[in-house]
Amino acid sequence: MLSRVADSLYWMSRYMERSDGILRMLKINYASSQDDLQDFSWDSVLKLFTPTEEERARLLVDEGRWALHFMVCERENPNAVVNIVTKARENARSVQDHITKELWQCLNDFYHSVRDGGLAKSLYKEDPITILDTLVKQGLLFVGTGDITMARGEGFAFMNIGRFLERAILTADILDVKISDMGFSNDDSDDTTYWKYMLLSISGYELYLKTYRSGFEAKKVVEQIVLNNNFPRSILYSINRLHRYFEQLKTEGNSENYRKVDFLIGKIKSKVRYSTVDSIMQQGLHSYLKEVKSELYIIGNTLNQQFFAYS
Amino acid sequence: MYTNELLAAYVNDPDTWDEMYKYPEVREQYRGVVDFMQQLSIEELNRKEEQARRLFMSQGITFTVYNSGEGIEKIFPFDIIPRIITSSEWNYIEKGIRQRLKALNLFLKDVYNEQFIIKDGLVPAEMIYSCPHFLREMHACPVPYDIYVHIAGIDLIRNNDGTFYILEDNLRTPSGVSYMLENREITKRIFPDLLPKNNVRSVMEYPTLLHRNLVSMSPRQTAYPTIVLLTPGVYNSAYFEHTTLARLMGVELVEGRDLVVDNHRVYMKTTGGLQQVDVIYRRVDDEFLDPLVFNTGSLLGVGGLMSAYRKGNVAIVNAVGNGVADDKAIYTYVPSMIRYYLNEEPILKNVPTYQLGNIDEREHVFANMNQMVIKKTNESGGYGMLMGNAATEEEMEIYKKEIVKDPRQFIAQPIISLSSAPCYLNGQLQPRRIDLRPYALAGPEGIEIVPGGLTRVALREGSMVVNSSQGGGSKDTWVLFD
Numbered sequence: 059m060l061s062r063v064a065d066s067l068y069w070m071s072r073y074m075e076r077s078d079g080i081l082r083m084l085k086i087n088y089a090s091s092q093d094d095l096q097d098f099s100w101d102s103v104l105k106l107f108t109p110t111e112e113e114r115a116r117l118l119v120d121e122g123r124w125a126l127h128f129m130v131c132e133r134e135n136p137n138a139v140v141n142i143v144t145k146a147r148e149n150a151r152s153v154q155d156h157i158t159k160e161l162w163q164c165l166n167d168f169y170h171s172v173r174d175g176g177l178a179k180s181l182y183k184e185d186p187i188t189i190l191d192t193l194v195k196q197g198l199l200f201v202g203t204g205d206i207t208m209a210r211g212e213g214f215a216f217m218n219i220g221r222f223l224e225r226a227i228l229t230a231d232i233l234d235v236k237i238s239d240m241g242f243s244n245d246d247s248d249d250t251t252y253w254k255y256m257l258l259s260i261s262g263y264e265l266y267l268k269t270y271r272s273g274f275e276a277k278k279v280v281e282q283i284v285l286n287n288n289f290p291r292s293i294l295y296s297i298n299r300l301h302r303y304f305e306q307l308k309t310e311g312n313s314e315n316y317r318k319v320d321f322l323i324g325k326i327k328s329k330v331r332y333s334t335v336d337s338i339m340q341q342g343l344h345s346y347l348k349e350v351k352s353e354l355y356i357i358g359n360t361l362n363q364q365f366f367a368y369s
Numbered sequence: 370m371y372t373n374e375l376l377a378a379y380v381n382d383p384d385t386w387d388e389m390y391k392y393p394e395v396r397e398q399y400r401g402v403v404d405f406m407q408q409l410s411i412e413e414l415n416r417k418e419e420q421a422r423r424l425f426m427s428q429g430i431t432f433t434v435y436n437s438g439e440g441i442e443k444i445f446p447f448d449i450i451p452r453i454i455t456s457s458e459w460n461y462i463e464k465g466i467r468q469r470l471k472a473l474n475l476f477l478k479d480v481y482n483e484q485f486i487i488k489d490g491l492v493p494a495e496m497i498y499s500c501p502h503f504l505r506e507m508h509a510c511p512v513p514y515d516i517y518v519h520i521a522g523i524d525l526i527r528n529n530d531g532t533f534y535i536l537e538d539n540l541r542t543p544s545g546v547s548y549m550l551e552n553r554e555i556t557k558r559i560f561p562d563l564l565p566k567n568n569v570r571s572v573m574e575y576p577t578l579l580h581r582n583l584v585s586m587s588p589r590q591t592a593y594p595t596i597v598l599l600t601p602g603v604y605n606s607a608y609f610e611h612t613t614l615a616r617l618m619g620v621e622l623v624e625g626r627d628l629v630v631d632n633h634r635v636y637m638k639t640t641g642g643l644q645q646v647d648v649i650y651r652r653v654d655d656e657f658l659d660p661l662v663f664n665t666g667s668l669l670g671v672g673g674l675m676s677a678y679r680k681g682n683v684a685i686v687n688a689v690g691n692g693v694a695d696d697k698a699i700y701t702y703v704p705s706m707i708r709y710y711l712n713e714e715p716i717l718k719n720v721p722t723y724q725l726g727n728i729d730e731r732e733h734v735f736a737n738m739n740q741m742v743i744k745k746t747n748e749s750g751g752y753g754m755l756m757g758n759a760a761t762e763e764e765m766e767i768y769k770k771e772i773v774k775d776p777r778q779f780i781a782q783p784i785i786s787l788s789s790a791p792c793y794l795n796g797q798l799q800p801r802r803i804d805l806r807p808y809a810l811a812g813p814e815g816i817e818i819v820p821g822g823l824t825r826v827a828l829r830e831g832s833m834v835v836n837s838s839q840g841g842g843s844k845d846t847w848v849l850f851d
Contacts, residue, residue, distance in 0.1 A: 060627050064640045151429065152603050154612035155622045159428075166429045170442075212640065312641050365640050 059212045063156050065366035066149040067213050070157075071220035073146035074165075077139050078197045079228040079260075080107065084129055085190040086259035093251060100125040102235045107137035123182055130193075131178040139193065140172045158207040161200070168196040218303040219361070226296035227354050232260060233283050234347045237276070250274045257282075260291045280343060281335040293350060294330050300357075301327055307365075315364035322360055326353045375407055379791065381800045386531045386788040388452060388803070398453045398849060399791075401567045405560070406450070411796045417559040418449055418793065424555055430547075432606045445548065446842030448792045451556060452803060452824040453567075459820060459848045462525065462533060465717030466809050467816045468707060470521050473538060473694050474811065475710040477517040480693060481507045491709055492702050499777050500699065501747055502541075502692020504655065506662055510679050510689075513586045514813045517688040520579070521809045522546070522823075525717070527788035534720045534785065536804060538695040538703065541687060542652050545823040545843075546808045547610035550575060550617070552845040553821070568850040572821035575808065576617035579650075582812035583620070586684035587647040594647035596620040597637065599628075601653050601669045611652055625653070630673030633680045648684045649674075655689050697746040697780050698724065720785055725776040734781040738765050741781045743772070756833065758784060787833055790844070792826060802827045804835050805846065820848035 087103050104114045104125060113135075132138045147169040154162050171177070172193065181189050208214045236256050253274035257263040262282060269286070270278050286292045301323045308316050330350065338346045381387040389399040406414070422444065425431065431442040454462075479486050480497055487494045497503055522543025524536040553572055557564060580596075587594030600611040602624050615622035627637050628646065636643035651658065657667040659674040677683045693699065701722045704715045723730040723741075734741055738757045745753030755768050772779050789800035807822035824844040825835035835841040 059640050060621060060623060061638050061640055062624065062627050148603070151608075151612075153622075154429075155615035155620075159616070162429065163427055167427050170426060307640070309641055 059156075059216075061366050063153050064212070064216045065362075066153045067156060067216045068220035068361070068366070070146050070149035070153070070165075071217040072224040073142050073149065074197060074200055075221045075224040076228065077142045077146065078194065078201075079225070079232075080129065080137070080139055080142065081190055081194045081197065082261065083232065083259045084126060085187055085194065086255050088126060088186050088190070089258075090251070090255040093255075103129065106231055106235050108135070123186070126181055126186055127178060130172075130181060130190075143169055143172045156213050158203075160207045161203050164196075164200050164203045168193075168200065171196060212307065215303045215306040216365075219300060222296045222300040222303065223354060223358060225291060226293050226300065227351060229260065229283060229291050229293050229296065230347045230351050230354070232256075233280070234344060234351075237280070237343060253279055262289055262291060265289055277335055277339065280338065284330065284338065285333065285335065297323070297327050297330055312365075318364055319357065319360050322353065322357050326350065326357070329353070374411075374796075375798055376403070378797045378799060381789055382786075384529050385786050385800075386527050386529050387800055388788055388790040389798075390791075390800075398455050402451060402453065402563070405563060406798075414449070414793060415796070420559050421447055421449055421555050424558060425551075428551075430551055430609055432609065445837055446828055447552060447555065448794075448801075448826055448828070448842055448844045449556075449559060450791050450793050450798065451845040451847045452790050452805075452826075453847045453849065454805075456849050456851045458533075461716070462805075462807065463818050463820075465533070465535075465715075466521075466523050466807060466818060468711065468713060468716050469523065469535065469538070469703065470518060470809050470811060470816055472707040472710045473521075473540060473703065474516065474518050476706050477540075477688070477691060477694050478515050479710075481690065482509060486706070486709060489709070491705050492699070496698060496702075496777075497693060500693050500696045502655065502690065502696060504690035504693075506675055506679075507688070507690035511681055512688050513588065513684050516586075516811050516813070517691055518694070519582060519586070519686045519688075519811050520546075521811070522806045523809065525805045525807070526720075526785055529786050529788075531788070532718065534718050535703075536720060537697070538700065539806075540691040540695040542654065543806070543808070544607045544610055544652070545806060545825075546575065547613040548843050549808065549819075549821055549823050549846065550613070552823075552843060556845045564847075567847065569847045570820040570850055572819050575810075575819045576614065578810050578812075578817055578819070579614075580618040580620070582810055583618070583648050583650055583686060585813050586686060588681050588684055589645075589647050591647075595637070595644060596648040596650065597623045597628075597646050599623055599625070599649050599651040599653050601625075601657070605652075607652065614650075620650070625667075625669045625671050628671040628674075630671055630677050633673070633677045633682055635671065635674060635677050635683045646683060648686060650686045655692060658685075658689065692747075697722075697744055698777060701780070720782045723781040725772050725779050725781060730781075731772070731776065735769060738769075740784055742784050743768055743779055743781050746778055746780055752838065754834070756784065784833065787827075787835075790824070790826065792828065792844075794828070799830070801830070802833050802835065803844070821846045 083103055087100065101114070107129060108114045128135055128138065130139045133140060135141065147165055150157060150162055150165050177189070204217065250273065254263060257266050257279065260283070265288070266279070266282055269282065282289055282292065284293045287294050287298065289295060304319065304323055379390060381390055389395055389403070395403050425444040425447065426442070431444050476486065480503070486492050487497065518540045520543060522539040522545065524539065525533050526536045527533055549572055583596050584594060598611055598615045598620055600608060600622055602608070605611070611622060621637065623637055629636050629638060629643070635646040635649070637646055653669050656663045658670040659672060660667045660670060661672045662675040675689070678685050678689065700719065701724060704719055707713055707715045723734050725731045725734065741757040743755040743757070755764060757765070787802040787804060790803045791798040792801045803824050803826045805822055805824055807818050809816055809818045824846040825837070825841050826844055827833060827835045827840070828842045829840050832840065
């Protein structure tokens with residue numbers, strides 16, 4: 059497979075995963091803004107995806123709908139869903155012969171719907187949850203179409219490497235921002251609504267109820283989001299998947315490049331796998347997540363050097 | 370006349386050949402389609418039109434117009450009414466194109482090798498050497514099976530008596546074939562069952578034939594040669610076509626930056642290291658192919674490609690330097706080439722063409738400029754064209770001055786009144802001017818032409834210019850069985 063093609067498949071998938079993460083978070087954040095949450099704020103979301111402090115300050119004085127508009131439709135915001143999906147589609151466009159026609163059409167339709175002029179208006183006037191839901195579904199259709207139609211091979215592996223690397227980073231980011239937002243401390247566990255929405259935004263609420271059957275506790279939330287291998291958005295699960303798809307790339311011709319990246323993935327995998335929630339707390343959650351993220355970034359850069367370098 | 374509102378406004382110019390209508394009735398080949406359309410209401414037809422538009426959009430059969438940094442997706446206008454060609458018309462076209470292509474290919478072999486045609490005085494040497502597309506780099510360069518033109522998109526038009534004329538021989542990187550294929554797919558969707566009921570021949574075979582020919586060009590004797598389609602990249606207006614063809618043939622779509630030449634061999638950069646390339650179906654123009662030989666600033670090609678090509682380590686499709694054969698001034702000599710190389714009379718006619726280097730012809734053209742179309746010899750796509758009937762005095766003066774300065778750059782032809790075909794516009798059928806570009810494929814086993822092609826249509830009323838850059842659209846093109 060051409061290095062350029064691998065690169066584009068990887069980024070197409072990363073951007074699609076990112077758009078999914080953003081859309082879910084926006085939906086739940088909006089939903090929670092309708093509840094009587096004492097200290098509700100768009101601040102944590104904007105902190106993750108807004109380039110400048112001034113921009114954030116400006117948006118925060120406005121009402122929530124503007125934050126939504128900014129995160130979905132604002133062309134000037136590089137992390138707005140419209141721009142993320144456009145980037146995914148541009149990557150897909152240059153590798154149309156490597157993805158199935160169904161997958162291309164699915165992404166292309168998504169692209170046309172996020173660029174539809176009516177979207178901004180209905181986001182402002184109608185129920186944002188309905189609108190965000192239809193967008194989330196288009197993203198799900200992309201994942202499902204890929205799963206059902208794409209041939210299993212190098213291309214599919216690169217797509218999944220992109221997806222799970224992005225997911226691990228996104229989860230670490232969300233956890234980091236949301237918890238520091240709370241002024242997190244070990245025994246602070248009273249604000250159940252906050253935890254509920256936090257878990258909902260990464261589709262982990264139901265699993266939490268089933269696993270812990272008791273009230274909300276920051277420590278348990280951290281345990282599920284970082285270490286639960288049955289939770290598809292946990293850091294551990296994402297890294298395990300990342301490794302599994304990466305292992306499919308091994309051939310006789312690329313042992314040197316392969317070894318370098320494999321080493322890095324193995325290292326982070328062990329680090330997370332042999333952490334416990336107590337050891338994380340001891341180190342400090344923020345410092346732990348910072349280390350995890352920095353190692354994930356290094357994996358991204360090394361993949362770039364070893365597999366995608368072509369120009 | 371028809372009382373039905375669909376046909377009520379169908380007034381065709383009596384001095385024009387209409388594909389559908391021959392006073393006082395609809396031609397036989399169109400009856401099935403016209404009857405079918407008449408059963409549909411205007412609302413239904415409008416819905417079909419909208420459905421076609423959405424299908425093009427959703428499949429990304431679009432080109433991007435960059436305005437103020439924001440890309441806007443546009444589709445090439447598509448008219449839902451098919452253009453229909455009878456089997457006897459097609460047989461004639463097919464025979465004519467086959468003959469012409471054979472002669473043009475022999476001409477290319479000749480001018481890049483022994484040049485008998487110059488020595489025998491049929492084509493003046495200055496005509497060849499002054500052509501910017503004549504490339505000395507191709508002299509005595511061996512090409513597999515002596516095939517230069519693997520893919521030709523020869524443009525045909527019809528005069529007011531229905532005679533077919535050759536308008537242009539496109540022998541470099543003719544485009545539009547994806548529209549032949551996609552327009553047919555759209556017709557299948559918007560008019561279910563209409564195609565089988567009308568005995569329409571399929572065009573589906575095109576990618577398979579092309580792929581088979583590409584494989585046979587491979588210089589390495591291997592069961593699975595590496596074939597690539599070289600595209601200028603996503604910003605090219607034909608990018609959609611490149612991806613479609615790559616997908617339909619299952620070959621790798623590459624850009625110049627994906628390739629590298631080492632020791633006169635071409636490789637592509639893959640995740641598993643370098644992989645040798647055997648055949649390049651390029652959609653990049655000659656001058657951008659190799660910055661070491663041609664345009665030194667080009668990033669679209671690969672340095673060293675020409676040396677690998679001349680050594681015979683890679684096949685390039687179409688061959689380099691074909692522009693000398695589809696040059697608009699060389700065009701005049703094609704009928705004599707057919708007689709010279711094949712000892713046959715040309716089947717398809719040339720449009721009468723005036724060489725402006727000849728004083729008498731130039732005088733004649735200047736005196737009758739309002740009935741002439743002036744074309745620049747080295748431009749295509751409807752650029753650099755002056756339609757005498759629509760030009761102002763000033764425009765004509767500017768052209769006259771330029772012609773006198775460098776007559777080799779121009780040719781003149783009488784304006785041919787292109788044939789018209791029905792288009793669905795504003796709830797009615799209206800006649801609009803059309804041309805036809807069938808796609809011919811040449812391989813070791815001969816020349817094959819898929820029954821169909823691209824019909825381009827001038828959607829503006831009265832316009833004779835069908836190029837997409839000048840407001841043209843396209844139609845599905847049907848060739849019927851006997």
